[in-house]
Amino acid sequence: MYQVENAGQALRSRAQLIATRLFAPRVSRTVVMLGLTSLFTDISSEMVSTILPLYLLFHLGLTPVAFGVIDGLYQGSAALVRIFGGAAADRSGRHKEVAVVGYALSAVARLGLLVVGNMWSLLPGVILVDRLGKGIRTGPRDALISLSSPREELGAAFGVHRALDTAGAMMGPLIAFGLLVMAPGRYDAVFVVSLCAALIGLGFLTLFVQNPPIVADVPAERPALSLASAARLVRVPGVAPLLLVGTVLSLVTISDAFVYLTLQRRVAFDPKFLPVLYVATATIFMLTAVPVGRLADRLGRARVFLAGHALLLVVYASLLVPGAGTLRVMLALVLLGVYYAATDGVLMALAGAALPPEMRASGMALLTTGTNLARLAGSILFGVLWTWQGVGVAVALSTAGLAAALLVAVWWLRVR
């Protein structure tokens, strides 16, 4: 009995060791703190964004279409601000301070939601401030993660950050709905708690994150805010292919909403379960971000990045095959979640390895902007195809496009 128990214990501890290595790798304190910052900030922003349509429509009597147009415009302005945020961080070497400005702007926007109240004409301004804050902080934050991590553990570092970030994004809506169940119609309570979460996130960043020393004393050669510096950025070996691959692959990516809608049409489940698909994908993403990031560090990040897109290709191809089944939906969701784990943080890890420290924030901002704009263009394109040619043609073309882009990407990234 004693022996068996002992053996079991040994097995358990060995399993624990493997689990610890794969699921909780040693990443720097700064990365964990940045992850916690994102976790609380995402709780805050997702709380607001899930109830915003309800709030605008039912509390303020605003119309969704008008709001949608405004929202689209702001996403464009956020892209510009993102590049500016990255460049400002690189120029000053003060990544943390620039990120603080971005996170603080979003916290101010939460306060704005409370203060604006029934004066609904001021709401677009408040939302703009939030989007600007989000734009500013992305580049410096990702640069901080990469600068605080050893080169060989970048994948794991981004994995930890993305896992925490996604956890926050999943908790936000639950907290918001919980509050509305406790206090029906009291949106102000959601805004207050959201503000609190934003402040705690800001607290993690300001109090526990420091600029890594390599950034603090960068040599005199600080990139100026100019087109020339952007050109120099692209000339850095390994950056241009990354930018091209990231953009082209994003262009042929179908937005999740369309994937879910296609699944829903294939399997014909009640549309009210659509949110469950989002939650399922996010859960898989959260659970696999760290191990897949770690795997990327071991096997090669480009390989894992492309393998992730290969999984996506499987998802698209499965959408083309007729026939239905819950199992297929579940498989598609798992693959989609792993795809995110293998691409989202891993792309930034690739960029972190390729970009010199003094150009990292602006380079990462440029890469994020490129992929985001390409994804937006791709989803508009897909929507048009869907409308004109029907869902079958649209998915088939996207699948073919993704396959072709993947082949080109293998060649560009020289993956053997």
Add this chain to the structure above:
Amino acid sequence: MSSAPPRDRRRAAFATLVAACVVAGGGYTVWAAHRAKSGPGMSGGGPEAHWEAAAGHALIRPSGPTVMFRNGIAGQDWGEVALVPTAAPTAPRTVVPLRCQRLHFAAGRGLCVAGDPGVFSTYNAYTFGSDFAVTHKVWLTGLPSRSRVSPDGRYGAITVFVAGHSYSDGTFSTKTTLIDLASGAQLGDLEAFAVFRNGQPFKAIDFNFWGVTFTADGDHFYATLLTAGQTYLVEGAIEAREMRVLRPNVECPSLSPDGTRLVFKKRVGGGGRTAPVWWFHVLDLATMTETALAETRSIDDQTEWLDNDHVLYQIGPDVWTVPADGSGEPRRFMRNALSAAVIRSAGSLSPKQTRTLSLPSADLAVTMAAAPNPVRVGQDLTYTVAVSNRGPAAANDLGIDVRLPPAVTFGALGRRSPPTTPHSCYFRDGYISCSLYGLASGESWVVEFTLKPNVAGLIRNRVRVDGTQPDPVPGNDSATVETAVIGPGP
């Protein structure tokens, strides 16, 4: 403490922050939950309410047309269905215990769209009778947008946004369902109806329908069809389950009580990455001629006919009205009311219990002055608007509007005093609008703005103030100023 190492101090600071946030957030939530349950009224000028038990017998015998709406006055009756005579919109509101987010009612049957947001964001539509008791429940899959009941109370129509959660991709998908209000049965999605255009079958995968308005004959309706980026007016027959396309560029039609005209929103500009611009138009069904209404703001709403000559529509938290023939000018009909439905038919309403929401009266007054007079073309013309509350009660939530005359260019909003009075002012679509959170009895508030006249002549400018509470002296709620404009100087 000052000698504590920075790390400890940071930890202490963080602990303080978290503690403060938890206390503030938790405390606020508890308070909000308390307010949601017991709902103390607003301070000063708050509503006084009491339930009147009225088991079984007709309590409300409308002497004339009545407007039913979702009450927007803060307090315990917020969000409940309320009624006032159309002739006296600031009269005490009769509140019935039914909470709806959108509602419509005709001939003894109503549709109430409600639902507490949950993880699945489910909304339900409830059918109810003249006793306001729920008779049936209809599950909705999407964010509900509009609801209408046929004049005979037989049918209901509900539109939901199916893919309306992500507005940023610019596209949206709607689903409109017809409901038999007597049985609660769903008569199907309008997308299942056959559509004909110029006598030929017309079909595309991207059909979207919304904005149903029923005729009085118990079988026909009008609605909006969107396909390939173009909206159309369709006329449908419920028994035959078919529709035919009548004309393009008609959204959210609303049929007049006499059945001769439709008021609808016509797209006159915008699109792409800019907000669409709609203007209300009236369509004479006999001659098929369109006339623009006097409301020049772009409004995304399906109008409700107040009578055969006026329509009601929503701007922010308020209901506005404008003549339905292109004459006159828009005017606030009532403040803090949503989803107004006009009950025309005789017949009594017999809710099991009601509350009366009567607000204390406050005499609002407004004056306006302009300088210089005369003014030259292109010169700044400064207006000073002074709003005062002559009591007796404090006034909550006032709206001030100036509709700019043609041939002037808006300059800027100027000084506001006292600046500490919470307010918001903006200029949009030819209107300068201000909201004031509250004004104590005897208190005044002043706002200035400038215009530039473009042509010589006479400028007539009018300002109006509207409150939620009854106003014993309505004569001083608006002021008009005339200014002579002379040609540009030498």
